[in-house]
Amino acid sequence: MQRLNASEAGFADAFDALVNGRREADADVSSVVTQTIRDVRARGDVTLAEMTQRFDGFDLNAAGWQIDAAQCKAAYEALAPDLRDALTLAAKRIEAYHKAQLPENRDYRDADNVRLGARWSAVDAAGVYVPGGRAAYPSSVLMNAIPAKVAGVERIVMVTPTPGGETNQAVMAAAYLAGVDEIWRVGGAQAIAALAYGTERIRAVDVITGPGNAWVAEAKRQLYGVVGIDMVAGPSEILVVADAKNDPEWIAADLLSQAEHDPTSQSILFTDDAGFADAVAKAVDAQIASLATGAVARQSWDDFGAIVLVDDLEGAMPLVNRLAGEHLELAVDDDRAERLFDLVRHAGSVFLGRMTPEAIGDYVAGPNHVLPTGRRARFASGLSVLDFMKRTSFIALDKAAINAIGPAAATLADAEGLPAHAASVRKRL
Ligand SMILES: NC(=O)c1ccc[n+]([C@@H]2O[C@H](COP(=O)([O-])OP(=O)(O)OC[C@H]3O[C@@H](n4cnc5c(N)ncnc54)[C@H](O)[C@@H]3O)[C@@H](O)[C@H]2O)c1
Ligand SMILES: N[C@H](CO)Cc1c[nH]c[nH+]1
Numbered sequence: 001m002q003r004l005n006a007s008e009a010g011f012a013d014a015f016d017a018l019v020n021g022r023r024e025a026d027a028d029v030s031s032v033v034t035q036t037i038r039d040v041r042a043r044g045d046v047t048l049a050e051m052t053q054r055f056d057g058f059d060l061n062a063a064g065w066q067i068d069a070a071q072c073k074a075a076y077e078a079l080a081p082d083l084r085d086a087l088t089l090a091a092k093r094i095e096a097y098h099k100a101q102l103p104e105n106r107d108y109r110d111a112d113n114v115r116l117g118a119r120w121s122a123v124d125a126a127g128v129y130v131p132g133g134r135a136a137y138p139s140s141v142l143m144n145a146i147p148a149k150v151a152g153v154e155r156i157v158m159v160t161p162t163p164g165g166e167t168n169q170a171v172m173a174a175a176y177l178a179g180v181d182e183i184w185r186v187g188g189a190q191a192i193a194a195l196a197y198g199t200e201r202i203r204a205v206d207v208i209t210g211p212g213n214a215w216v217a218e219a220k221r222q223l224y225g226v227v228g229i230d231m232v233a234g235p236s237e238i239l240v241v242a243d244a245k246n247d248p249e250w251i252a253a254d255l256l257s258q259a260e261h262d263p264t265s266q267s268i269l270f271t272d273d274a275g276f277a278d279a280v281a282k283a284v285d286a287q288i289a290s291l292a293t294g295a296v297a298r299q300s301w302d303d304f305g306a307i308v309l310v311d312d313l314e315g316a317m318p319l320v321n322r323l324a325g326e327h328l329e330l331a332v333d334d335d336r337a338e339r340l341f342d343l344v345r346h347a348g349s350v351f352l353g354r355m356t357p358e359a360i361g362d363y364v365a366g367p368n369h370v371l372p373t374g375r376r377a378r379f380a381s382g383l384s385v386l387d388f389m390k391r392t393s394f395i396a397l398d399k400a401a402i403n404a405i406g407p408a409a410a411t412l413a414d415a416e417g418l419p420a421h422a423a424s425v426r427k428r429l
């Protein structure tokens with residue numbers, strides 16, 4: 001973990017390095033992914049089986065390529081009651097939040113009696129990536145598949161790695177709860193390529209959503225345009241802005257909640273109190289020692305973690321905006337959290353006040369936990385129902401309407417040197 005002090009000489013350069021440090025697609029990841037995409041296009045299922053053997057350690061042809069609906073239903077029914085209740089609560093809250101995102105069609109006539117509007121429709125097929133390399137993510141099943149369902153997608157195809165051939169009961173139960181139509185036991189960049197281009201077994205989809213590690217995120221980025229994507233959601237990140245009135249143990253746990261996802265996750269604390277910074281650093285070290293995920297969290301914290309000491313928390317906000325983090329906690333009194341929130345320009349999701357740990361958003365709050373990473377909150381938003389929909393505009397004119405606006409169109413066509421355009425309008429005037 002690096003310690004930075006905003007009032008020391010050299011801070012600007014050190015902070016620039018923190019902002020510009022690449023944790024995700026370095027040249028290696030990028031070229032490996034390009035080659036993987038080529039291989040999947042050329043050899044389809046053969047490549048998927050080979051890569052699954054190499055990375056997930058099992059034989060797809062022997063273990064089976066798919067998890068079927070009956071297995072998912074059985075997993076749901078066999079789930080421990082508290083886990084089933086938790087999944088159900090999460091699903092209900094996620095569904096309610098995302099239903100409110102459904103857009104409205106428009107259809108109206110303007111002052112020239114031109115009929116204008118736009119009609120929303122769902123994509124035909126969506127591929128949802130559910131990570132599964134280091135941890136199993138039933139919550140990500142819900143966060144992807146429920147918005148797709150709410151949007152009205154007819155075919156929801158889930159891909160997820162099953163390391164060692166082990167299927168995860170909670171993931172299957174969540175797929176049943178969310179109404180996933182197909183599940184393929186493949187992961188990584190190869191699964192994204194399979195969804196984008198199709199293989200002998202897997203039919204291509206129109207949109208791919210979901211989070212994943214650096215290879216998965218880079219594959220989505222490279223395949224955008226062949227398919228639609230939600231955004232690039234790679235290794236998790238958290239920025240915490242906290243004053244000394246917090247319990248350092250709570251803030252340490254918040255930082256570690258994202259560090260434990262991936263060795264390239266990033267957790268950064270901004271505080272205005274050097275003593276509090278020391279206490280959090282100490283608590284992080286102590287807590288890592290007792291985490292089952294401690295090795296991953298240690299690597300993330302050591303390599304990418306930071307504590308930034310600032311003069312005042314309001315002054316930290318321009319720095320926070322430059323980092324444009326996936327998650328931002330404002331762990332201060334509620335009224336101050338509102339004031340700091342007003343200064344936020346770039347963040348995937350914001351957690352207000354001392355009683356709102358980021359982990360609540362990961363599971364049960366309702367807004368989507370698939371969020372832009374790698375500073376992409378500057379231009380991207382979290383997954384929503386709209387990622388599974390597209391808008392078709394429409395125009396209808398009658399004689400009066402074309403006489404009103406047609407001459408201007410013909411004049412513009414003349415100016416562009418496109419006489420067939422001009423004629424197609426003038427013939428109707
Ligand atoms: N941003 C978000 O919204 C969000 C949400 C949840 C999880 N996440 C992130 O998702 C990620 C989950 O990662 P994971 O690894 O546990 O699961 P994963 O499913 O994303 O990746 C596992 C797959 O990665 C591939 N892979 C692993 N090492 C490779 C290598 N050296 N070369 C090529 N391919 C390789 C393999 O195919 C493997 O099956 C974490 O980074 C986590 O932070 C992000
Ligand atoms: N924090 C992750 C998004 O970066 C989402 C998640 C799922 N489960 C636990 N956490």
Ligand SMILES: [Zn+2]
Nearest residue numbers: 236257258362
């Ligand atoms: Zn998380």
